Amino acid sequence: MALTIPAIRRQFPLLAREDLTYLDTAATAQKPQAVLDAMREFYERSYANPHRGMHILAEEATVAFEDARKSVQRFLNAEHLEEIVFTKNCTEAINLVARSWGSQLKKKDAIAVSLLEHHSNIVPWFQCREQTGAQVAWIEIDDEGHILLDSLDRLLAKGDVKLVAITALSNVLGVRPPLEEIICRAHAAGALVLLDAAQAAGHGPIDVQKLDCDFLAFSGHKIYGPTGIGVLYAKREILEAMPPFLGGGKMIREVREDGFSPADIPLRFEAGTQPVAEAIGLRAAIEWGEQFTWKDRIAHERELLKRATSVLSGIDGVSLLGPRSVDERSSCISFTVEGIHPHDLTDILGRKGICMRAGHHCTQPLHRRLGIIASTRLSVGIYNTLEEIDRVGPAITDARARFA
Amino acid sequence: MDLYAENILDHYRNPRGKGALQQPTVAHEEVNVACGDALTVELKLEKNQVADLAWTGTGCAISQAGMSILNEELRGKSSDEIEALKREDIIVLLGVPISPRRLKCAMLCLHTVKNALRKARGEEPQSWLMTVGLEATD
Numbered sequence: 001m002a003l004t005i006p007a008i009r010r011q012f013p014l015l016a017r018e019d020l021t022y023l024d025t026a027a028t029a030q031k032p033q034a035v036l037d038a039m040r041e042f043y044e045r046s047y048a049n050p051h052r053g054m055h056i057l058a059e060e061a062t063v064a065f066e067d068a069r070k071s072v073q074r075f076l077n078a079e080h081l082e083e084i085v086f087t088k089n090c091t092e093a094i095n096l097v098a099r100s101w102g103s104q105l106k107k108k109d110a111i112a113v114s115l116l117e118h119h120s121n122i123v124p125w126f127q128c129r130e131q132t133g134a135q136v137a138w139i140e141i142d143d144e145g146h147i148l149l150d151s152l153d154r155l156l157a158k159g160d161v162k163l164v165a166i167t168a169l170s171n172v173l174g175v176r177p178p179l180e181e182i183i184c185r186a187h188a189a190g191a192l193v194l195l196d197a198a199q200a201a202g203h204g205p206i207d208v209q210k211l212d213c214d215f216l217a218f219s220g221h222k223i224y225g226p227t228g229i230g231v232l233y234a235k236r237e238i239l240e241a242m243p244p245f246l247g248g249g250k251m252i253r254e255v256r257e258d259g260f261s262p263a264d265i266p267l268r269f270e271a272g273t274q275p276v277a278e279a280i281g282l283r284a285a286i287e288w289g290e291q292f293t294w295k296d297r298i299a300h301e302r303e304l305l306k307r308a309t310s311v312l313s314g315i316d317g318v319s320l321l322g323p324r325s326v327d328e329r330s331s332c333i334s335f336t337v338e339g340i341h342p343h344d345l346t347d348i349l350g351r352k353g354i355c356m357r358a359g360h361h362c363t364q365p366l367h368r369r370l371g372i373i374a375s376t377r378l379s380v381g382i383y384n385t386l387e388e389i390d391r392v393g394p395a396i397t398d399a400r401a402r403f404a
Numbered sequence: 405m406d407l408y409a410e411n412i413l414d415h416y417r418n419p420r421g422k423g424a425l426q427q428p429t430v431a432h433e434e435v436n437v438a439c440g441d442a443l444t445v446e447l448k449l450e451k452n453q454v455a456d457l458a459w460t461g462t463g464c465a466i467s468q469a470g471m472s473i474l475n476e477e478l479r480g481k482s483s484d485e486i487e488a489l490k491r492e493d494i495i496v497l498l499g500v501p502i503s504p505r506r507l508k509c510a511m512l513c514l515h516t517v518k519n520a521l522r523k524a525r526g527e528e529p530q531s532w533l534m535t536v537g538l539e540a541t542d
């Protein structure tokens with residue numbers, strides 16, 4: 001059954017604002033009422049600090065927090081519950097891997113990242129390089145954003161790559177690297193694989209067992225959940241061998257005058273009071289999403305991106321970035337407009353209530369590879385309509401006319 | 405009043421003072437890393453006054469028109485007079501409302517000129533925080 005978009009829209013309080021056309025879901029998704037309600041209800045009825053204290057309220061909070069972990073486990077189809085670590089966001093999840101797992105790297109080791117990556121999946125590896133002396137190597141892409149598997153093979157052939165850190169869905173070009181192929185080749189060469197699923201998590205199913213990835217990171221706020229909560233998935237045996245990340249309360253088994261011993265996973269990586277209400281909001285977002293099928297959601301977003309492609313390519317001076325085939329795109333489409341800087345364009349569109357993002361979208365190496373400084377991005381979510389996409393065309397044409 | 409008033413668009417389409425000087429006293433470039441706006445200013449200083457200037461740059465209409473408009477104000481001004489220019493002065497010169505999200509675009513001209521003068525005096529460039537304030541740091 002196809003999605004009923006008007007009914008879906010009514011579940012998002014912010015979308016009641018008729019002055020807005022929100023086409024920036026890749027930056028962050030709007031929140032359905034169910035998420036807001038779940039968080040408020042927790043604060044109003046069951047709020048306490050989980051895993052602390054014996055009283056009834058602490059127990060209710062603990063159960064709610066651990067139920068949230070279970071819903072993430074289901075969302076990713078992780079084999080074990082303790083493979084799910086809560087973090088502040090996707091960025092922190094990647095940093096956790098870089099600081100903890102990465103601290104064991106040696107000078108001759110290398111981390112391979114692709115030119116598609118968000119700064120969140122680049123900078124932590126540069127920081128890891130500073131601390132361990134390990135190398136950071138780039139996996140090349142072609143002009144449409146396809147990963148050049150030859151280039152991956154060349155890096156892997158040297159035998160010193162310990163980790164391939166790669167996006168599951170580009171936040172600029174909307175392309176999906178061939179993950180199963182990449183993971184297979186990496187494992188054959190003795191390297192682990194980290195997937196940055198910040199974008200992917202909101203636009204299609206994820207099955208970490210089928211993918212056989214070793215780490216996967218995403219943020220709650222991009223899948224219609226709250227800010228302040230993210231997830232790191234890591235295979236159990238890998239997580240068990242990793243040293244703690246942040247130190248403090250809750251991540252310890254015992255503290256003595258002469259030192260400490262860390263708690264078991266996953267609490268070992270959850271130092272201090274956690275974003276409990278946010279975890280509960282994330283659970284609500286996941287459960288809210290489960291009322292729809294991925295098939296329907298993907299079909300709807302594909303329609304939107306098809307329309308966006310035809311609207312944009314019909315405008316003089318617009319150049320689309322990324323794959324030529326619409327079928328290769330999920331989530332977003334980025335472009336440049338001859339004669340208008342993206343900031344001017346989005347500023348002008350913004351006065352018509354059209355919210356789109358301009359800039360380098362935290363992907364400077366990708367923009368440099370494409371030979372541009374900045375671009376404009378149209379991104380879609382479950383609540384967008386074809387009429388919304390259609391508003392973009394005349395607005396860009398108007399902007400062009402003013403700058404001509 | 406619209407940000408893209410005719411005066412702004414006119415300066416953007418037909419920038420004034422764009423080019424290079426024969427023998428500048430100092431040349432200095434500043435970029436807005438977030439969006440890639442870039443300006444390079446060349447100053448010819450005589451007796452601590454701006455005898456002549458020229459500039460080049462790329463970027464959004466606000467950053468480029470801003471430099472074009474400021475360029476027309478600087479000849480004959482002393483370093484101290486330029487040093488005293490504040491963000492409010494630039495906003496008055498531009499004559500259009502500048503929202504917080506466009507502040508850095510609008511102030512790139514002032515930031516570049518002030519740091520060119522500092523360079524001429526052998527000083528370190530100052531931060532965005534110093535030129536504009538906290539809203540402009542990123």
Ligand SMILES: Cc1ncc(COP(=O)(O)O)c(C=O)c1O
Pocket residue numbers: 026027089090091092118120121167169170171196198199219362
């Ligand atoms: C591909 C990708 N990776 C990582 C991130 C970082 O997400 P967050 O800022 O929520 O940590 C983003 C978000 O912009 C993204 O699009």
